[in-house]
Amino acid sequence: MVAWKFTLIPLLLSVVSASVVEKRVAEKRAGRCDISGAKLTGLPNNQTLLVSPSHAPSYIAVAIGTQNYTCAGTGTYTNVGAVAQLFDASCLYGMPEFSSLQQLAYTVWKYAPPTANVQQVIQYLQPFHASFVLGQHFFVTSPSGTGISPRWDFTSAALAGHPDAYVIAAKVGDIPPPTGPPDIDWLSLTDVEGNLATKVFRVNTVGGSPPASCVPGSPPIAVKYASMYWLYGSSVH
Numbered sequence: 001m002v003a004w005k006f007t008l009i010p011l012l013l014s015v016v017s018a019s020v021v022e023k024r025v026a027e028k029r030a031g032r033c034d035i036s037g038a039k040l041t042g043l044p045n046n047q048t049l050l051v052s053p054s055h056a057p058s059y060i061a062v063a064i065g066t067q068n069y070t071c072a073g074t075g076t077y078t079n080v081g082a083v084a085q086l087f088d089a090s091c092l093y094g095m096p097e098f099s100s101l102q103q104l105a106y107t108v109w110k111y112a113p114p115t116a117n118v119q120q121v122i123q124y125l126q127p128f129h130a131s132f133v134l135g136q137h138f139f140v141t142s143p144s145g146t147g148i149s150p151r152w153d154f155t156s157a158a159l160a161g162h163p164d165a166y167v168i169a170a171k172v173g174d175i176p177p178p179t180g181p182p183d184i185d186w187l188s189l190t191d192v193e194g195n196l197a198t199k200v201f202r203v204n205t206v207g208g209s210p211p212a213s214c215v216p217g218s219p220p221i222a223v224k225y226a227s228m229y230w231l232y233g234s235s236v237h
Contacts, residue, residue, distance in 0.1 A: 172190050
């Protein structure tokens with residue numbers, strides 16, 4: 001264990017007991033981590049852009065990664081995609097610790113040194129997710145051939161051997177985070193290509209927003225973030 005991890009132990013213990021969570025995860029995994037009764041709650045009232053599906057999700061994931069930006073000629077940052085690792089959160093659904101997973105992930109990621117990568121952070125969070133990486137989130141050229149689109153891809157991890165275990169999606173709903181800046185927006189997306197899901201929700205975001213302004217010509221930046229992703233309607237078996 002490298003030195004920076006020791007400095008985070010008191011912080012982690014103040015958030016949630018790793019030993020307790022590890023025990024609970026083991027107990028739930030013995031029962032296959034049933035999320036058939038899981039409901040996406042906590043969406044703000046008086047809005048219709050993000051509507052929780054009535055059926056259960058296929059996957060619940062916590063993301064750790066970066067939102068990436070370039071400086072436009074107007075002196076403001078433009079989002080040019082994101083890169084993140086997704087790890088399984090289903091075994092903690094229904095536990096008190098579930099609601100703080102994204103904050104825990106972001107805290108560890110935020111205070112990791114510049115030399116630490118996402119894989120090292122996920123390894124450190126092992127007690128909280130039983131080291132089960134679902135896959136990756138990144139951007140690709142849109143199927144239309146114009147612009148870029150987000151992709152969630154489990155083909156190299158949880159669903160290796162299933163070439164259709166991905167989804168490229170298009171945004172259909174976008175609301176400001178209830179927590180306000182610097183957290184990025186909550187989103188609802190629908191599938192365009194792939195069979196991993198028919199709908200994706202990005203909620204409970206932490207971080208990810210760029211500075212308010214920039215100097216045109218300045219280099220691109222990557223801003224750390226964490227969030228929850230709920231995926232619905234997988235047809236991959």
